[in-house]
Amino acid sequence: MTLTAEPAAADSPDLPKLDAEPKASLRLVLVVVGLLALVVALAAVHVVQGTATVGFGDLWAWVTGGASEQASAVIVDSRLPRVAAGVVVGIALGAAGCVMQSISRNMLASPDTLAVNAGAFLALTAAATVGLPGILLGDLVLAFIGGLAAAAVVFGLAGTDYGTVRLVLAGTVVAMVLMSLATTLIILNPMEARGIQAWESGVVSQNGFDGVRLMAPVVVACLVVLMFYARRLDVMVLGDDAARSLGVPVRQTQLVVLVLAVVLSAAAVTLTGPIGFVGLAAPALVRLAAPVVPGLHRHRVLVLVSGLAGVAIVLAADVLIRAVVGAQRAVEVPTGVVTSLLGAMVLVWFAYRLRASRLDDASNALDVRGLGAKHPWVLVVVLSVVLFALCVAAVLIGDRMFLLGDLVNWATGQAGPIVTNVMGARVPRVVAALLAGVALAVAGTAIQGVTRNPLADPTIIGVAGGASVGAVVVVTLVPLASFWALAGASGVGALVAATIVFGLSARGGFATDRLVLVGVGVSFAAKAIVSLLIVTTDPWNASKALTWLGGSTYGRSYEHLVPLMIAIVVLVPAVMVGYRYLDLLSIDEDTPRVLGVRPGPARLMLLTCAVLLTATAVAAIGLVAFVGLVAPHAARSLVGRRHLRVIPVAALLGAILLVLADLLGRTVAAPTQLPAGLLAALVGAPYFFWLLHKSRRKA
Known part of the structure; x- marks a missing residue:
């Protein structure tokens, strides 16, 4: 391109x-x-x-x-x-x-x-x-x-x-x-x-x-x-x-x-x-x-x-x-x-x-042959087991270590006060990472499919940045606002950013260069606005705002996760139901019309789901990069490009990646805790570099 x-x-x-x-x-x-x-x-x-x-x-x-x-x-x-x-x-x-x-x-x-x-x-x-x-x-x-x-x-x-x-x-x-x-x-x-x-x-x-x-x-x-x-x-x-x-x-x-x-x-x-x-x-x-x-x-x-x-x-x-x-x-x-x-x-x-075209003119970069396409549901079961084992490990491992029996006692209400207090703080964090990983992965899958863009990601294209602006506005200006207000403001910010990015990128059919470039510009603008909000408001609120920017699960409780839970329950099935639209839209602009599908309404519905999933994830744990990019790519490499298979596999991979990042953030430098978003960036960036290197043009 x-x-x-x-x-x-x-x-x-x-x-x-x-x-x-x-x-x-x-x-x-x-x-x-x-x-x-x-x-x-x-x-x-x-x-x-x-x-x-x-x-x-x-x-x-x-x-x-x-x-x-x-x-x-x-x-x-x-x-x-x-x-x-x-x-x-x-x-x-x-x-x-x-x-x-x-x-x-x-x-x-x-x-x-x-x-x-x-x-x-x-x-x-x-x-x-x-x-x-x-x-x-x-x-x-x-x-x-x-x-x-x-x-x-x-x-x-x-x-x-x-x-x-x-x-x-x-x-x-x-x-x-x-x-x-x-x-x-x-x-x-x-x-x-x-x-x-x-x-x-x-x-x-x-x-x-x-x-x-x-x-x-x-x-x-x-x-x-x-x-x-x-x-x-x-x-x-x-x-x-x-x-x-x-x-x-x-x-x-x-x-x-x-x-x-x-x-x-x-x-x-x-x-x-x-x-x-x-x-x-x-x-x-x-x-x-x-x-x-x-x-x-x-x-x-x-x-x-x-x-x-x-x-x-x-x-x-x-x-x-x-x-x-x-x-x-x-x-x-x-x-x-x-x-x-x-x-x-x-x-x-x-x-x-500027005039723009796609990164891969010779072939559709989303068209890959999955290694596990013959037995996709076996792969889903295996990934589910891996995710469950990782969640159990994340609950047991931390600055204070527990045994599996302690977890059983806590689950049955028979644990002592120390185990109860630690588990009461640690389990919601693991659940937050799991849910946010699912939301970001499904959002990335939908955005990549709709825009036919292999490098689209809610963070890279600015949607997550817009959500962070909305969240930080509420955190810094109305510190006592409810979490529902925070989630609503995050959604408004994400919708504004998405309108700018997708509106400007639609000219020329979501060309990769233009979409990524507009998204990067919106991301930088969002970061600057957030920095300005933080340094010009009460410094006691600044530390709270910085929590969102790092992508941290610290201090999460179940009440903070209710909007994200509702979004996943409603929007992930909606994206699953629209898997045929994703399959058609990811091919070209003419195939859906030939088969009686109007690309405009289908694209709007799927992008709206992706934006709202991103917004609720940002409101829950803050800004996390690369999960929405890495998980869909890895899923397609395993099960092919059919979205009926890609969506559940991507969701599981996103959850695994973010739970692992949160676990590493809590343990590698304990008692100091590193935000999960930083660890996710360090884990996901090498995969992004590999994708970029793989698709680069030869002289």
Whole structure:
């Protein structure tokens, strides 16, 4: 599958030289001057915003040398380091995203979508939690190693066809796994990781100029080297073969430029944390202006202008935060929350505007030959026995171990107070994991069948993210609301997200690229909104909200599971009844019509069931990734593509996966408990990578 944009006129190699186009030169100068003026204006506003009162008059007095000692101290010691950090980080991320897009020929490539920022953050988190020296340049080296390793994994998974959204999809999932690992380290080392979690979304505030003084020369040096490679990047726009024929060492250039981009990203992460999507939005917006600003496509100009645009985005995001929530509360709001929202909108906009097709044009990726298709119900019995045995083990194993006799005594009402209390807390958690695994697996099966998309998952395509927004709104704003209100809000959030994702993706018949890309954008937007809700509300409610985001069964009781139980009892049979519709819809768009089935109503009914199952699962235990992806695929590999067999097998596999994840989360680091969602991501991600590697295109 490919995703391409209409070629911009400014990308043509036959354009006249810049000095032969006076109008083009003037237009380019106006763009640069305009951006510089915008940056200066934003910097001025940025300086006068804060908890201490400093106005434009004080700023002008400081510039002219007549400011008071107190105003000068505030400007120099607090405000200017913040502005300087925004400038350094904006230039670094804008330039890094620009050259990443060039070497991959993918307008959606960036330090975020290629997992560079996540790899750098994981390396720094690991260093902080194990007690490595915190020298800033040492941090830069660690961040560089982590970012480069992450980028290597992403390019390895994506294959040689860099121009497709496969690169973005691989990077997004790698980033998800790396951030899960970082979160796990933070949970296991809470004292050593103090401050890291707030830094995770990117914070521009600085304590003096020390960090800026160390990172600025690194950024400048990388930009200087990139200028020497600018002409090669211009030629490489023509394609690898044409570039080689003109004497450009393509692979060597790509490797050197990638290393420089990773160094720029690592410097930004080291200074402020991973500020999201500046490296995507800044160069993408600049490239959109290239058709009307001839000469802007030349990399010596494009890289620098993208850096300026990055500065404008970072400063504008920080100014907007302080203008909306106030200076005092803005201290707690990461700058990356606003830039992530911008990046999510850019992703969705590109997905809607660009042409897309499927990952597998040669064959339907859902059409597999199941290994257990001859005896499917024997497999169901075996999986049921495995699930029962796993549930028994999950009840007996934990920070306090029990014997099978203790379970029997508890079940018959003859257990002592210790066994009764522990079992009363542990059994509902096992039941919650089992039910949520069933719901997410059946939802994933329905979504993959209806959209004919082998990579669809309630989490990846944003439905679960929308549900989490609804749940966290209730948790943070109405902490005493009933669980039914929580489930209802989660359902509304999921329906809104599903309407956006499926509505935009329906154009072109749910093409894989567009569906996944819109879903990823909605997921990022949902995460940013949730982060904003958490940091701007009562901190006592924040810990409760974070429980949903980690996918934890901690503190679940039977009353919390009633909406999920009802959803499973009503909606899973409804999906089972519609198995013939799923069989037909998963083939193509014409077969159902030929057989008298209207695709629209059938698709709406099945997607509604999937969305409500996802919403109730998120309301019950929070955000859990990959269960809805892995379970349906594994089921099809066992029993074939007929959904009468796939649905029950997928449900059992989903329950097994989540119960196992919850068991591991409660035991591997006891008494510390890891959220089941993190363990499920670590278990499910390798399977996703295998699917992506299996379906990637050959050169």
